[in-house]
Amino acid sequence: MDANNVLEIRGLNVEFASERGRLRALRDVDLTIPRGSIVGVVGESGCGKSTMINSIIGLLAHNATVSSGSISFQGEDLLQKSERELRDIRGQHISMIFQDPMTTLNPVLSIGTQMIDIQYRDQIPKAQKKARSIEMLSRVGIPDPESRLDNYPHQFSGGMRQRIAIAMALQAEPELLIADEPTTALDATLEVQIIHRLKDLQHSMGCSILFISHHLGVIAELCDFVIVMYGGEVVERGTVRDIFHRPSHPYTFKLLECDPARIAETTRSLPTIPGEIPNLAKLPPGCIFADRCERSIGLCREKIPPSTEFAEHHWARCHLAGEVSST
Amino acid sequence: MWLYFLKRILLGILIVVVAVSLLYSMIHMVPGDPVKTILGPRASPELQAQIREKMGLNDPLPVQIVKFIGRVATGDLGEDVFKRKSVNTIVFEQLPHTIYLVLAGIGWAMLVGIPLGCLSAIYRNSMIDRFAGILSVSCIAIPTFVVALYSVLLFAVTLKWLPAIGAGDGGFGSYISHLILPAFAVGLGWVGYLARLVRASMLEVMSENHVRTARAFGLPEKTIVFKYVLRLAILPTITLIGMGIGILLSSAVFTEIVFARPGIGRLIYDAVTSRNYPVVMGSVLVTTILFVVSTTIADLINALVDPRVRTEG
Ligand SMILES: Nc1ncnc2c1ncn2[C@@H]1O[C@H](COP(=O)(O)OP(=O)(O)OP(=O)(O)O)[C@@H](O)[C@H]1O
Ligand SMILES: [Mg+2]
Numbered sequence: 001m002d003a004n005n006v007l008e009i010r011g012l013n014v015e016f017a018s019e020r021g022r023l024r025a026l027r028d029v030d031l032t033i034p035r036g037s038i039v040g041v042v043g044e045s046g047c048g049k050s051t052m053i054n055s056i057i058g059l060l061a062h063n064a065t066v067s068s069g070s071i072s073f074q075g076e077d078l079l080q081k082s083e084r085e086l087r088d089i090r091g092q093h094i095s096m097i098f099q100d101p102m103t104t105l106n107p108v109l110s111i112g113t114q115m116i117d118i119q120y121r122d123q124i125p126k127a128q129k130k131a132r133s134i135e136m137l138s139r140v141g142i143p144d145p146e147s148r149l150d151n152y153p154h155q156f157s158g159g160m161r162q163r164i165a166i167a168m169a170l171q172a173e174p175e176l177l178i179a180d181e182p183t184t185a186l187d188a189t190l191e192v193q194i195i196h197r198l199k200d201l202q203h204s205m206g207c208s209i210l211f212i213s214h215h216l217g218v219i220a221e222l223c224d225f226v227i228v229m230y231g232g233e234v235v236e237r238g239t240v241r242d243i244f245h246r247p248s249h250p251y252t253f254k255l256l257e258c259d260p261a262r263i264a265e266t267t268r269s270l271p272t273i274p275g276e277i278p279n280l281a282k283l284p285p286g287c288i289f290a291d292r293c294e295r296s297i298g299l300c301r302e303k304i305p306p307s308t309e310f311a312e313h314h315w316a317r318c319h320l321a322g323e324v325s326s327t
Numbered sequence: 328m329w330l331y332f333l334k335r336i337l338l339g340i341l342i343v344v345v346a347v348s349l350l351y352s353m354i355h356m357v358p359g360d361p362v363k364t365i366l367g368p369r370a371s372p373e374l375q376a377q378i379r380e381k382m383g384l385n386d387p388l389p390v391q392i393v394k395f396i397g398r399v400a401t402g403d404l405g406e407d408v409f410k411r412k413s414v415n416t417i418v419f420e421q422l423p424h425t426i427y428l429v430l431a432g433i434g435w436a437m438l439v440g441i442p443l444g445c446l447s448a449i450y451r452n453s454m455i456d457r458f459a460g461i462l463s464v465s466c467i468a469i470p471t472f473v474v475a476l477y478s479v480l481l482f483a484v485t486l487k488w489l490p491a492i493g494a495g496d497g498g499f500g501s502y503i504s505h506l507i508l509p510a511f512a513v514g515l516g517w518v519g520y521l522a523r524l525v526r527a528s529m530l531e532v533m534s535e536n537h538v539r540t541a542r543a544f545g546l547p548e549k550t551i552v553f554k555y556v557l558r559l560a561i562l563p564t565i566t567l568i569g570m571g572i573g574i575l576l577s578s579a580v581f582t583e584i585v586f587a588r589p590g591i592g593r594l595i596y597d598a599v600t601s602r603n604y605p606v607v608m609g610s611v612l613v614t615t616i617l618f619v620v621s622t623t624i625a626d627l628i629n630a631l632v633d634p635r636v637r638t639e640g
Contacts (some may be wrong), residue, residue, distance in 0.1 A: 059542055091544030098543075103536040108558050108633050117554075118544040152634040168544070 003075070006176050006208045007033040009055070012058065012069030014051055020281040025051045027232050029069070030307060031281075031316070032225075033176065038202060038209040039236075040219035040240070042200055042255070043229030046277060049212045053178050055079075056210075058086040067136045074175065091118055095169035101161035105153040112149030115168055136167040140197060159190040165195070170201055175201075183218065193216070195222055207225045216255065220244055224291040228252045231288040233276040234307070238314035248316040287319070295320060329489030331630055339623040347399065348392045354604060364602045365408045396438045404609035409601070415572060415611035418591065422613065424494055425590035428582070429575040431506055432513030433568060440518040441564065442523025448560075451530060460520060475512035475585040484509060492587040505538045509586045513579055517571055524567055528560040535559075562629050569625020570598065573618030575609070 002008070014026040018233060026048045035129045041049050054060045056071055058078065071078040073094065078086065090096075098104045106114055115133035116126065130149070137145035140163040153161060162182060169177055180196070181190040195218055202209055213219050220240060221227055227237040228251065236249040249254045254273050275292030286301040293300065299319050309315050310322035362378050363370070383391055395538030398405070404414035440463075447459040482490035489508050497500035532538065535554055541551045589609055598606035629635045 055534060057543060059539065087545040087547070089545070090542070091546070094538070096543040100536060104540045106537045106541065106555050106559075107635055109555070110634075117546060117550065120546065120550070152638075153379060154635050155638070165540075 002032075003070075004035055004196075005032050006074065007031070008070075009052075009056070010070050010072075012052070013067040014015065014048075014055055015065050015067055016061070017063045017065075017279070020279075023280045025057070025064075025232050025280055028213070028307070029229075029232075030263060031234065031237070032204050033208050033210060034225070034272065036206055036208055037224040038211055038222055039225045040197075040223035041100050041210065041227050041229060041305050042214070042216065044277060044296070045214075046124060046233045048231040049229060050180055051232075053096070053180055053210065053212065054211060056178065057090055057096065058083070059139070088121075091174075092121060092172050092179065093174050093175040094176045095172065096168055097162070097165050097179040097182045101158050101165055101182075103187070104165060104244045105161060110150050110152055111164055115149070115164075115171065116170060118171065132171065132199070133167070135162065135215055136171045138246045139201065140164070140167040140170075141193075157188055161195065162186060162190075162194055166198060166201070167195070170207070173205055174207055176208050176210065178212075180212045181214065182211075184214060191218065228255070232280055232310055233288055233317055234315075235289065235318070236314075236316045238311075241286070242311070242314045246311075246315065248310065248321050249289075249318045250295050250320075251289050252316075254292075287317075306311050328630065331637055332627060335623055335626050335630075339449040339619045342615050342619050345397060347396055347612060350608065350611055350615070351392050351395055352388060354608060361602070361604050364604075367375075373498075395587055399612065403613065407603040407606050409602060411560075414605050416459075416609050417594065417606060418613050421589055421591050421594045421610075424588060425576060425579055425583070425592060426617075427506060428509055428513060428579055428588070428590060429572055431510035432575060432579075434514075435510060436514035436517035436521055436571075439523030439570065441525050441561075443518070443522040443531060445521065445557065447526040448529035448533065456526075459526075463519035466515050468519075469515065471512055471516060472581040472585055474515050475509070475582050477536055478508050478512055479585065494588050505588070506533040507585075509582050509588055510580075510584050512585075513575060520567065520571070521564060525560060528563050529556055532556045533537055533560045543637070552614060558632060562633055565625050565628050565632070566622075569622040569628075572621040576617050576621075619632075 009029055012029040013024070014025040029048075029052060031039070031052070035196070036325055041052070045206065046205075049220055051060070051064070054064075054065060056073075056146070060066070069079070073089070078089070089242055096101060105111070108281050111119075112130065112133060115136070116129045119129045119132070121309055122129065133149060134145045137148065142148055142160060142163055148156075156164065160184075165182070169179075182198075183194050186194065197210070211219070213221060223240050226239065226240050227245040227270040228243065228249065230251045236243065236247065236252045238248075242248075243252060244256065247256055251273075268296065273292060278284070278288050278291070284301065285298070286303055287293070287296070287305050290296045290300040297319070303319070305317045305319045305321075306318045307315050307319055316322075336518055362382070362384065363376050366375060366378060373450065381383060387393070402415070406412070407414055407417055408415075443459050443463065445634050447456040450456055479491045482489045490501075490505050491508070493505060495503075495505040529552075538551060538555060541555050546555070577592060577595065579590060582588070583590040583593040584596065591614060595607060595610045595614075597603075597612065
C-alpha cells in the first residue's frame with residue numbers, strides 16, 4: 001500500500017444472506033483515499049454506499065459476510081482485525097457522521113454527557129474533557145456552547161444537531177472522517193453552511209474525508225476525488241475534474257446529462273434514469289448496467305467489464321472506456 | 328418540569344373522582360336493597376325509611392355522589408354498619424399487609440425479570456435467550472393461585488421450610504418468613520412480563536440509529552447496553568411496574584385467601600360476600616386511589632429519566 005494513502009480498499013466483495021437468496025451487495029470494489037483529501041461517493045439508493053462504509057468500520061449487519069478483499073487503513077488490513085482492535089480504531093482514528101441528525105444522538109442523555117463519554121479512552125480529568133467539547137462545539141458554530149452542553153438533542157434544531165455530530169466526530173482528531181449523506185436531511189442553505197464548515201475544519205485539522213452524497217453539486221464543490229457506484233460496483237473513479245468534465249462510463253454520463261446545469265444548480269437528489277435498478281440476487285452474466293445502457297454492444301451482455309485505468313488516475317468499468325466521450 | 332408534575336397530579340385527582348363516581352353508581356345499580364341487607368328482611372318500614380333517610384339514599388344519584396366525594400375528600404370513608412366501626416380503621420388495618428405483599432412480589436420480580444430480559448436481549452437467539460423465553464412464558468401462563476397452592480404444598484407442607492398461613496405472630500422475623508411464599512406467588516407471573524417487555528424494548532432501542540452512532544464511536548459494549556440502551560428501554564418497564572403494583576393491590580385476593588393472610592383483597596372479598604357496602608366502597612376506593620398514585624409515580628419517574636417528556640410542559 002502507498003504510504004500517502006489513508007485508506008485503500010481492494011477487491012472488496014460483500015454478500016447478504018436474505019430470503020431472496022445471496023445478495024451480492026458489493027462486487028470487486030476498489031477505493032483509494034489519499035492523505036488529506038476528500039473523496040466523494042455518488043450513486044443511486046441501494047447501490048451499496050452504506051454497505052461499503054459499514055465494512056470499513058466493521059459494523060456490517062449480522063447477515064453480511066465479506067467474502068474477499070482487503071481494507072488497508074494506515075497500512076493495516078481492517079478485515080483481519082478483532083472486534084476489540086476495531087473498537088479502538090472507531091471514534092479515535094476513523095469517525096462517522098450519519099445521515100439523519102434527528103435520530104443519531106441518544107435522546108435521554110445530554111449533549112455534554114455524550115461528548116464526554118466518547119473521550120473515555122483519554123486519561124484526563126473530566127473538566128478537561130468538558131473544555132475540549134466546549135471548544136469543539138464553538139468551532140462548529142454552536143453559540144454559547146458552555147451552557148448548551150447540558151441540553152438534550154431534542155432542544156436543538158436539525159442543523160444544530162448535525163453540527164454537534166460533526167463536533168463529536170472531529171473531537172478525537174481522527175485520520176479519517178466518514179460522512180454518510182450528512183446533509184441529505186437538511187434544507188439547502190443549511191447544507192451549504194455545513195459543507196463549508198466541514199471543509200474549513202478539514203483544512204485546519206488535516207484529516208481525510210470519505211463523503212457520501214446524492215447531491216452532485218455538493219460533491220463537485222467539496223471533493224477532490226469521486227467514485228461513482230452502480231448496483232454494488234464502482235463503475236468509475238477519478239479526480240473531480242475528470243468525473244465531471246470527462247465522464248467515461250455511460251452511467252456517469254447519464255447522471256450528468258440528466259442534470260443539465262451540471263454542478264452549479266441545487267439538485268436535491270440524483271436524477272432518475274430510465275430502467276430498473278439491478279436485482280443483486282440474480283445478476284446478469286455481463287455488465288451490470290447493460291440493460292439501461294444506450295451504447296451497449298454484444299460483448300456487454302456476455303462479459304463483465306474489468307476496472308481499467310484508461311487514463312492516468314481515471315478508472316472505469318466499461319468495455320468502451322475511453323471511447324465514450326462527453327462531447 | 329414542575330408544570331408537568333402538576334398537570335400529572337391534577338389528572339390523577341380527576342381520574343380518582345371519575346372512578347369514584349362510576350363505582351358509586353355501579354354499586355347502587357346492583358339489585359337488592361342495601362337497607363334491607365343491613366336491617367334484615369323483617370325490619371319495620373318506618374325503620375327502613377329512617378335508615379334510608381340517614382344514609383342519604385333518597386337524594387338523586389348525582390347529589391349522592393357529590394356528597395360522597397365531599398365526605399371522602401375530608402378523609403371519611405363512612406361506617407361499617409355491621410361492626411359499627413369506622414371504615415377508615417378497618418381499611419387501614421388491612422392495607423399495610425397488602426402493600427408489603429405487593430411490593431415484595433413486584434420487587435423480586437424486578438430483581439429477576441429485568442436482568443433476565445437484558446440477558447435475552449444481549450444474547451438474542453442464543454440458548455440463554457430461548458431458555459429465558461420459555462421460562463418467562465411459563466411464569467406468565469401459570470395462574471397465581473396454582474403457584475400459591477403448589478408452593479404451600481412444597482415448601483410448607485412437604486419440606487416444612489416456611490410457614491403456610493397467616494401473617495406471623497407480630498415479630499419482624501416471623502412477618503418476613505410469612506411473607507416469602509405469598510410474595511413468590513404474587514411475583515412469579517411478573518417475572519415473565521418484565522423479562523419479555525425488557526427484552527422487546529431493549530431490542531427495539533438497540534436497532535435505533537443512535538446506538539449505531541455509539542458503536543461507531545467505539546464505546547464499550549457495557550456502556551452502550553447499560554447507559555445508552557437500558558435508560559431508554561426501561562421507560563415502558565417503569566410504566567408497567569406502576570400498573571402492576573396498582574393491579575396487584577386489588578388482585579392479590581387469591582393469594583391472600585390461599586395463605587389466609589389479612590389484606591385489602593381479602594377484605595373486599597369478605598365485604599362483597601356479606602354485602603357490606605360501606606366496606607366494599609371504602610376499600611375499593613382506597614385501592615383505586617393507590618392505583619392512580621402508583622401509575623402517576625411511574626409517570627413522574629419516567630419524566631425524570633426522559634428529558635423529552637419533562638420539557639413537553
Ligand atoms: N442487512 C441487509 N440484509 C439484506 N440486504 C441488505 C442489508 N443491508 C443492505 N442490503 C441491500 O444491499 C444493497 C445496498 O444497500 P446500502 O444500504 O448499502 O445502499 P445505499 O447505497 O447506502 O443506499 P441509500 O442511498 O438508500 O442509503 C441494497 O440492495 C439493500 O437492499
Ligand atoms: Mg445508505
